[in-house]
Amino acid sequence: MKADKMQSFAQDMAAEQIEKAQEIRKSDKTILQVTSLKKHYRQKNKRNVLVRSLDGVNFELKKGECLGIIGESGCGKSTLGRVLIGLEEATAGEILIDWEDINDLKKKNRKELRRKAQMVFQNPFDTFDNRIRIGDILTSTLKLHDIGKTSKTRKQIVLDSLKQVGLLPEEDFFKRYPNELSGGQLQRISILRSMLLKPEFIVADEPVSMLDVSVRAEVIHMLRRMAEQENTAVVFISHDIATTRYIADRIAVMYLGKIMEMGTANEVITSPMHPYTKALISNCGDADPRHKMEPLKVKGEPPSPMNIPEGCSFSDRCPYATDRCRSEEQTLHDFKEDGHLVRCRFALQHN
Amino acid sequence: MSILEIKDLSVSYLGDDYKVRAVDHVSLNIEEGESLGIVGESGSGKSTLMLGILRLLNERTSKTEGEALFRGNDLISMNKKELAKVRWSEISVVFQKAMNVFSPVHTIETFLSDIYKVHRPNAKRQEIRKELTDLLAMVNLPKQVLRMYPHELSGGMLQRTSIAMSLMFRPKILVLDEATTALDVITQNQILSEILEIEEKLHLTRVLITHDMSVVANFCKKIAVFYAGRLMEVGYVEDVLVHPRHPYTRDLVKSYPTFSEDGTGTVISIPGTMIDLKKAYTGCPYANRCDRATEQCRTDRPMEDQMDEHWSYYCHNPLQGGETDESR
Amino acid sequence: MARYLSKRVLTGLLCVLVALCLNFALIHMAPGDPIRILVGNKEPNPELVQVLTEKYGLDQPALVQFEKYIGNLLHGDLGDSYYTGEPVLNIIKQKLPLTLLLAGSMVFIAVIIGGLLGVFCAKRAGGKLDTFLGSFTYLFDSVPGYWLGLMLILLFASRLKILPTTGLVSIRESYTGFAHILDMAKHLILPITTGVIGIVPYYFRITRASVIQQLGEDFIVTLRAAGMSEHKIFYKYVFRNAIIPTVTAVGIHLAYMIAGSTIIEIVFGLPGLGSYLMTSISRRDYPILMGFYLILSVSVAVMMIVVDFVYTLLDPRVRHVSD
Amino acid sequence: GNNTGNSTDTGSSATAAPTGTNAGTSSDTTGSTDASTGTTDSTDNTATGDTTGTTDTANAAMYGGTLVVGQTAEPITLNPDGTNDNGNLFIINNVFNKLLKINNQSEILPDLAQTYEISEDGLTYTFHLYENVTFHDGVAMTSDDVIFTFDEIIAQGGRAAEKFNTNIVSITATDDYTVVFQLEQPDASFLSKVAYDGCMILPRHIYEGKDFLSADALQDPVGTGPFVWSDWTKGSSITLVKNENYFMGPDVPYLDKVQFTFISDGDTAVQAFLNGEIDVLGGITPTDTSVIYDNPEVAKDVVMYASRFLLGFNMNVAPFDNLEVRKAFAYAMNADELISKAIKEQGLKTNTYISPLFNWAVNYNEDAATLSYDQAKAIECLENAGLTKNADGYYMDLTLDTFNYAPFTDLALVFQYEMAQVGINVTINMLEWAAWDEKVCQNKDYTITLTSAYQGPDVSALATSIVTDQYNNYYGYSNSEVDQLMADALTAKTMDEQAAIYGRVQEILAADIPYVPFSEWVGYFTYKAYLMGMPSSSDIVDYCSNGEYTYVYFTE
Amino acid sequence: MKKVKHLIHRYPRLIFGLCMAFVLVIVAVLAPLLSPYNPYDLSDDMMVGPSAAHWFGTDKLGRDILSMILYGSRTSLIIGISSAMIAAVIGTIIGAIAGYLGGKADLILGEIINIFMMIPSFFLILIIVALFGSGLFKVMIVIGLTSWTGNAKIMRGQALSLRSRTFVKASEAVGENRMKILIKHIIPNGIFPIVSNTTMGIASAILMESSLAFLGLGDPNTVSWGQLIANGKAYLTSGWWISFFGGIAIIYTVVAFFFIGDGLNVILNPKIRNVTNV
Ligand SMILES: Nc1ncnc2c1ncn2[C@@H]1O[C@H](COP(=O)(O)OP(=O)(O)OP(=O)(O)O)[C@@H](O)[C@H]1O
Ligand SMILES: Nc1ncnc2c1ncn2[C@@H]1O[C@H](COP(=O)(O)OP(=O)(O)OP(=O)(O)O)[C@@H](O)[C@H]1O
Numbered sequence A: 001m002k003a004d005k006m007q008s009f010a011q012d013m014a015a016e017q018i019e020k021a022q023e024i025r026k027s028d029k030t031i032l033q034v035t036s037l038k039k040h041y042r043q044k045n046k047r048n049v050l051v052r053s054l055d056g057v058n059f060e061l062k063k064g065e066c067l068g069i070i071g072e073s074g075c076g077k078s079t080l081g082r083v084l085i086g087l088e089e090a091t092a093g094e095i096l097i098d099w100e101d102i103n104d105l106k107k108k109n110r111k112e113l114r115r116k117a118q119m120v121f122q123n124p125f126d127t128f129d130n131r132i133r134i135g136d137i138l139t140s141t142l143k144l145h146d147i148g149k150t151s152k153t154r155k156q157i158v159l160d161s162l163k164q165v166g167l168l169p170e171e172d173f174f175k176r177y178p179n180e181l182s183g184g185q186l187q188r189i190s191i192l193r194s195m196l197l198k199p200e201f202i203v204a205d206e207p208v209s210m211l212d213v214s215v216r217a218e219v220i221h222m223l224r225r226m227a228e229q230e231n232t233a234v235v236f237i238s239h240d241i242a243t244t245r246y247i248a249d250r251i252a253v254m255y256l257g258k259i260m261e262m263g264t265a266n267e268v269i270t271s272p273m274h275p276y277t278k279a280l281i282s283n284c285g286d287a288d289p290r291h292k293m294e295p296l297k298v299k300g301e302p303p304s305p306m307n308i309p310e311g312c313s314f315s316d317r318c319p320y321a322t323d324r325c326r327s328e329e330q331t332l333h334d335f336k337e338d339g340h341l342v343r344c345r346f347a348l349q350h351n
Numbered sequence B: 001m002s003i004l005e006i007k008d009l010s011v012s013y014l015g016d017d018y019k020v021r022a023v024d025h026v027s028l029n030i031e032e033g034e035s036l037g038i039v040g041e042s043g044s045g046k047s048t049l050m051l052g053i054l055r056l057l058n059e060r061t062s063k064t065e066g067e068a069l070f071r072g073n074d075l076i077s078m079n080k081k082e083l084a085k086v087r088w089s090e091i092s093v094v095f096q097k098a099m100n101v102f103s104p105v106h107t108i109e110t111f112l113s114d115i116y117k118v119h120r121p122n123a124k125r126q127e128i129r130k131e132l133t134d135l136l137a138m139v140n141l142p143k144q145v146l147r148m149y150p151h152e153l154s155g156g157m158l159q160r161t162s163i164a165m166s167l168m169f170r171p172k173i174l175v176l177d178e179a180t181t182a183l184d185v186i187t188q189n190q191i192l193s194e195i196l197e198i199e200e201k202l203h204l205t206r207v208l209i210t211h212d213m214s215v216v217a218n219f220c221k222k223i224a225v226f227y228a229g230r231l232m233e234v235g236y237v238e239d240v241l242v243h244p245r246h247p248y249t250r251d252l253v254k255s256y257p258t259f260s261e262d263g264t265g266t267v268i269s270i271p272g273t274m275i276d277l278k279k280a281y282t283g284c285p286y287a288n289r290c291d292r293a294t295e296q297c298r299t300d301r302p303m304e305d306q307m308d309e310h311w312s313y314y315c316h317n318p319l320q321g322g323e324t325d326e327s328r
Numbered sequence C: 001m002a003r004y005l006s007k008r009v010l011t012g013l014l015c016v017l018v019a020l021c022l023n024f025a026l027i028h029m030a031p032g033d034p035i036r037i038l039v040g041n042k043e044p045n046p047e048l049v050q051v052l053t054e055k056y057g058l059d060q061p062a063l064v065q066f067e068k069y070i071g072n073l074l075h076g077d078l079g080d081s082y083y084t085g086e087p088v089l090n091i092i093k094q095k096l097p098l099t100l101l102l103a104g105s106m107v108f109i110a111v112i113i114g115g116l117l118g119v120f121c122a123k124r125a126g127g128k129l130d131t132f133l134g135s136f137t138y139l140f141d142s143v144p145g146y147w148l149g150l151m152l153i154l155l156f157a158s159r160l161k162i163l164p165t166t167g168l169v170s171i172r173e174s175y176t177g178f179a180h181i182l183d184m185a186k187h188l189i190l191p192i193t194t195g196v197i198g199i200v201p202y203y204f205r206i207t208r209a210s211v212i213q214q215l216g217e218d219f220i221v222t223l224r225a226a227g228m229s230e231h232k233i234f235y236k237y238v239f240r241n242a243i244i245p246t247v248t249a250v251g252i253h254l255a256y257m258i259a260g261s262t263i264i265e266i267v268f269g270l271p272g273l274g275s276y277l278m279t280s281i282s283r284r285d286y287p288i289l290m291g292f293y294l295i296l297s298v299s300v301a302v303m304m305i306v307v308d309f310v311y312t313l314l315d316p317r318v319r320h321v322s323d
Numbered sequence D: 001g002n003n004t005g006n007s008t009d010t011g012s013s014a015t016a017a018p019t020g021t022n023a024g025t026s027s028d029t030t031g032s033t034d035a036s037t038g039t040t041d042s043t044d045n046t047a048t049g050d051t052t053g054t055t056d057t058a059n060a061a062m063y064g065g066t067l068v069v070g071q072t073a074e075p076i077t078l079n080p081d082g083t084n085d086n087g088n089l090f091i092i093n094n095v096f097n098k099l100l101k102i103n104n105q106s107e108i109l110p111d112l113a114q115t116y117e118i119s120e121d122g123l124t125y126t127f128h129l130y131e132n133v134t135f136h137d138g139v140a141m142t143s144d145d146v147i148f149t150f151d152e153i154i155a156q157g158g159r160a161a162e163k164f165n166t167n168i169v170s171i172t173a174t175d176d177y178t179v180v181f182q183l184e185q186p187d188a189s190f191l192s193k194v195a196y197d198g199c200m201i202l203p204r205h206i207y208e209g210k211d212f213l214s215a216d217a218l219q220d221p222v223g224t225g226p227f228v229w230s231d232w233t234k235g236s237s238i239t240l241v242k243n244e245n246y247f248m249g250p251d252v253p254y255l256d257k258v259q260f261t262f263i264s265d266g267d268t269a270v271q272a273f274l275n276g277e278i279d280v281l282g283g284i285t286p287t288d289t290s291v292i293y294d295n296p297e298v299a300k301d302v303v304m305y306a307s308r309f310l311l312g313f314n315m316n317v318a319p320f321d322n323l324e325v326r327k328a329f330a331y332a333m334n335a336d337e338l339i340s341k342a343i344k345e346q347g348l349k350t351n352t353y354i355s356p357l358f359n360w361a362v363n364y365n366e367d368a369a370t371l372s373y374d375q376a377k378a379i380e381c382l383e384n385a386g387l388t389k390n391a392d393g394y395y396m397d398l399t400l401d402t403f404n405y406a407p408f409t410d411l412a413l414v415f416q417y418e419m420a421q422v423g424i425n426v427t428i429n430m431l432e433w434a435a436w437d438e439k440v441c442q443n444k445d446y447t448i449t450l451t452s453a454y455q456g457p458d459v460s461a462l463a464t465s466i467v468t469d470q471y472n473n474y475y476g477y478s479n480s481e482v483d484q485l486m487a488d489a490l491t492a493k494t495m496d497e498q499a500a501i502y503g504r505v506q507e508i509l510a511a512d513i514p515y516v517p518f519s520e521w522v523g524y525f526t527y528k529a530y531l532m533g534m535p536s537s538s539d540i541v542d543y544c545s546n547g548e549y550t551y552v553y554f555t556e
Numbered sequence E: 001m002k003k004v005k006h007l008i009h010r011y012p013r014l015i016f017g018l019c020m021a022f023v024l025v026i027v028a029v030l031a032p033l034l035s036p037y038n039p040y041d042l043s044d045d046m047m048v049g050p051s052a053a054h055w056f057g058t059d060k061l062g063r064d065i066l067s068m069i070l071y072g073s074r075t076s077l078i079i080g081i082s083s084a085m086i087a088a089v090i091g092t093i094i095g096a097i098a099g100y101l102g103g104k105a106d107l108i109l110g111e112i113i114n115i116f117m118m119i120p121s122f123f124l125i126l127i128i129v130a131l132f133g134s135g136l137f138k139v140m141i142v143i144g145l146t147s148w149t150g151n152a153k154i155m156r157g158q159a160l161s162l163r164s165r166t167f168v169k170a171s172e173a174v175g176e177n178r179m180k181i182l183i184k185h186i187i188p189n190g191i192f193p194i195v196s197n198t199t200m201g202i203a204s205a206i207l208m209e210s211s212l213a214f215l216g217l218g219d220p221n222t223v224s225w226g227q228l229i230a231n232g233k234a235y236l237t238s239g240w241w242i243s244f245f246g247g248i249a250i251i252y253t254v255v256a257f258f259f260i261g262d263g264l265n266v267i268l269n270p271k272i273r274n275v276t277n278v
């Protein structure tokens, strides 16, 4: 008897605590927290070589926030995206979506994870199966997640949202096949499909890099508008720094699987602290010939994630590198205590 | 003095049941020692222009009309033998997909030597090796590269090798077709800067094909804007990009986000899509997307209008100087 | 490389083993008792049947038999034919050369003809001549080998009487030396022609496709842009690269042809592996069937490994991957 | 336990193809061998006398040449007395001799035994051997070798073992050239047994102590015959060369060489024959008879065997336990059509249960014939049996088991067609011999089968097909009277007695119809017309045995 | 009309093949109407050469060869289509699963495919049919069961490449389960080369069946071209027509399906046609 009572009491206590904790969390706007995330691959034919695509990534994302991720090709941006939405499993580290571990979510209910985390892919021309009409693609997504009771209501939802994003006449788009649409239109539908599920956050992996410059803006605008409307957070992956700055609230700069610098978009772009960020930004030209740039020269080529140099991973190319840089691992540090994180102990010195 | 004079050049791809006018009556003058950037959206005919001039297109499935005078000699009507002489020793190309530019089963040295021997058939091995080593040094590559296979090189190294290869006979004209697009910005800048240096040394005339306006803005003197196979506007970068006359140029510029001080300036998209080149049309190809389009734009083909000797555009309703900053 | 090869050998062995299991199971499931065939269809002497059954171990469970077979195999013993008592290895040694000669010459000639035609058509891909020749190869493909063989016999041997019908040598003349070889060649004209027609399309298609593919490669455009002559581009680059798949095909095809020439051997009365096989099937001569099958699967497996190896020699990309 | 003479002929086949070399690859493997067959002409048991093997007008032009003989099967053993092998039969025939031999007309001729005598009680057989016989290695052949041969056959279980192992009391030699066989019971077929396959006289000095059934069965043969073993190109040919010291010589043989070439496919062999690549087609009988028979360059001699084409019923399963149904089938079969269409006249219509080769036994009761073709009666019988037509218009649907080689494939088709006409739907199931044997003979898992049965060389061999539970009685036929009669026939003293018994058997069989024989197997020994002295030709039949090429010569 | 002309110009083999196959199907369906005789009837006119009464002559049993050829088209089509279908279904499923699921499934299935590929299929079929008997149905099944490897290999390749296509990734991201993706996206998008390969497979199966029939392993209860040729083999010198027309019929049919298969391939792979060269 007593034991029973004890137990139920303990249960009550536990329940209480959990409730409390949840309340705290609910009040907190963080919907994504990533801690020391690692993703290592083995080469297909060289099984002993480890590819460290993600090598300890930490960040958090608040509701409705847009985090831009920039970096050179091969630095692990897409890998991060795939791991974040659970398309691939992380080698190590933790991803909490709405304070729930992604792996638990996946085990418990795969569909729910999908409803929380969505993705927009780089190549809009390949995002849809060309044999299936746009309307069917969108309604089947709704059906999959039990949104809308009848097929009629589902169709109405889809038509409404098509209209909302300006794909008019919506009935016409509903009936068309993917290969009958332009890249910009397809990418908008791709975003639309993700947003239909009202996710907590969306990973957009270079959503405009395959598009012509002349249509990029409409896609970016749409993404921003819809995210704002639904209060959805966005992880915007791109190597186009100007575009990222245009859309993102905060920017994280990645290099060889690590975040080198992170801060508000303006801060990072206008006053970069890490030598790598500086190099990256100074090398980005402007379409206006009046703004001539003075690029920061950097040696060598980006090393591959198969052999990351010891110490600071940028040390072998960094113009300011010292012996300490080459031997000591650096950590992300908020030197100015304004939320602007840098992974370089000499960050302040260079400025 | 113009080194390459393109006169009324048209290139069509001939399918079984269609004909694509990929380059449509284009006239363009390239001065010796000048650097020209050709920009335009995907499918606007930039690559085709280059392939057409060098006659690298399949003669069964394409047709090239007009003239392309290299130092007064027409490349289009030239016989194969003369053409072979011009190719590479006078005009050379750097292609976009550097990975595929080299034969995968031959070493870089074999491949480069074979090309070397095309124009220097009697060259000795030693001589070739020395020449190749020098070439690689020019683009900051070690001579070890010679012994490697293409798959053993990184993208940047391949692109450098490709550039070295194009400089082999110190050509007069170097065409770079999206040569650096696939590379990341830092490497891209490195390579372009190196090219600028070499260019000065060798007195090259450079034609840079890209769709990245910022590259043209930073690395070229002149710019030619293409749209749907037609030349829209050509002139000095400072003129065209700052005070565009053609509405398309203006719209294109406005679709690029800039770093301008606060970075909050809006970017725009051009509504609609490019016309289908398989279908015949009259007037200006941009008329369906242009906010300044008039009835004339839809019916009559705009003829060349010149601001000055170096700046011309093809528009019935061009912008005047003050309208540049007008937003849509 | 060594690791890669050893892995290939291992999978090859596995394949052979599985093939053997399959064959063993099939053979032993089939109706018909080899011993009864062996003792003849006179009133069978039950004692003799008993003795022979025990001698060949056919009274034991299939699994035990298989184990024993594999055990002997590991000692290089393929067993003896139930029917003639000869070691299977000897029989194979006797029959294989002709089959190899047949298959080898067919593949060799077909590679040359098919290859040349393929190159010829690839250069004119899409043209009238290409379409025509391409259709023609399908015609070749569609002709049943046995029918063609019969028609050739009808025409050249029966009607025109310019070539022998059957067999490998003119029995009556018992030639020796060079005359013998000539005689054999004469006898092989029709069978080889029949076979070649059957496989030419295969090589034609491989060659044509790979030449076309090579012609479409970007580096060919580079070479053209560099002013290299079409002729040189073709022979130094296109051909060299296009030959790789053809070489690959030859190796494996050769192995398959050991079985593939069966019908030709039968139609032309050639004493090769294939025609003997048919006989052995009806005799339920298990050791022979197993032995032949083994040879077949081993040669296919070996050829696959050899081809892989050759491939790595020819294509540095593969070499790289397999390191 | 009185089964003397009841033994079936060794190597004879009561099933499968009638000729070992006829039916292509498949039949070779069946082990059926009855291409050469002998029947004892029991009315004549005195010696045929001394025949010299020489022709009257031998001249130089007849000598020389290589005879190329086509054959479908390659030997699997080279011991003539070892295991059953139709591949070696014709070849070995020319390398060895027997005591007596059988010619093409099933008559018994002297061979190594110049003369022989039979005692009054029929229990002692005395053979007098030629004295000038040597083996190919030069060693003289004596009665010792004869005794050795027969002892070994019995001891090692050779192909003829069963003929001798129960009835022989002793084999002794009175001198080097006289051998005496002592029997336990009289056996009218004893001479034919001695003259039949598997009794070649072997050299003791070579075979002594050897296991000639398996281990040493392939050693190069050394015999006394007209030709000497020369070489064997496996898979292709065997060559024999002339024996210069042949005991019937010095005039014969005429040929320098005989080459047996193996062409597994019969049709190909015919092509080769027509093309002049081979001289003798021998037992390979072409399916396409027209190309051979109308050809002036080709000679052919008729050879008849006690092999019979028949339709067998499984009397243990319904409806074949019903006589009316069996009668219906017998009526429905048109033997003329079967012979003309399917076997292309290489048969002889039959309506008796005993082969006409044994005409003394057949003739006794001429009324006991099989039913003759009559479709109306067939239908009547089916109705009598209580069968009615089904929706498809058939009285019954059944499966016919037969072999997948000629002429059975064609026989089955014609049969199928004929049965359809009387409302019987036959599905043909073609099997390989091995599978057929398992299905029909061993498991008796069939309804009807088309096959051929060898019922020789002696008439008593019929017993295996009709006596209860005998090996070849896969019809499941059982009639105690027949069982008794067949046993009696063996011990019957006179031919007349025997004939009377067989007459009664025929009568019963004709009434019971356990199977329906419809044709004898008639073979043609085919060779090029430029050859003379072929074993099948009538002019040398008195001294040449079946398959023997001693007297063959080229005319051009 | 112009469109038809254009199609012929563009896909000459496909159109040609389709026409040929169409005729064949008509013949097969209308065989009883078109045949002058019942092909199972044995007349007394044996071995009659081509004549007014028997256009293609008669065989040794007096059957009309033209009728046999017309009826034989049914056998060929049934065998060809059914076994190719069996092969297509097995190959597609195994290949798609191996390619799409990858990992261990691919390792195992891939090795199985390899092993089956290494077994010379004609040889295997020969053994099976020779040992176990030859009914139409059996032959069909056996050919189908042994010739799926090509399809599996193709489908595996297709699935492998489709797996990395964005729309598959996107479907996964949207939450569709793998089985459904396999059925909804992988197979339909990868099926085209299988269709073309299967058409070719029909041709091969017809050839295979005829080879078996030629070796005496056909079903005697149905008329088939291979058997016809085999029957005529013995009568080559005196009755060439028996084998001859059967062979022509096989060639006609097989060519038709090869042409269709090739045509489908060209449509799938227009690159083959428009390659640049001089
Ligand atoms: N499945 C995989 N197996 C092995 N290595 C992989 C795999 N996926 C990615 N990588 C490696 O991980 C590294 C990071 O790849 P990722 O695609 O994330 O880069 P990225 O930053 O998105 O580059 P890009 O800008 O080119 O898209 C690369 O070196 C890549 O080769
Ligand atoms: N082989 C071909 N056959 C038919 N049309 C072609 C062919 N190659 C190119 N085109 C068409 O010609 C037009 C111009 O192509 P081109 O490659 O020159 O454009 P581009 O400006 O270089 O584009 P990108 O920026 O994508 O390289 C496009 O509409 C294209 O679809």
Ligand SMILES: [Mg+2]
Binding pocket: A077, A078, A079, A205
């Ligand atoms: Mg990426």
Ligand SMILES: [Mg+2]
Binding pocket: B046, B047, B048, B177, B178
């Ligand atoms: Mg281009």
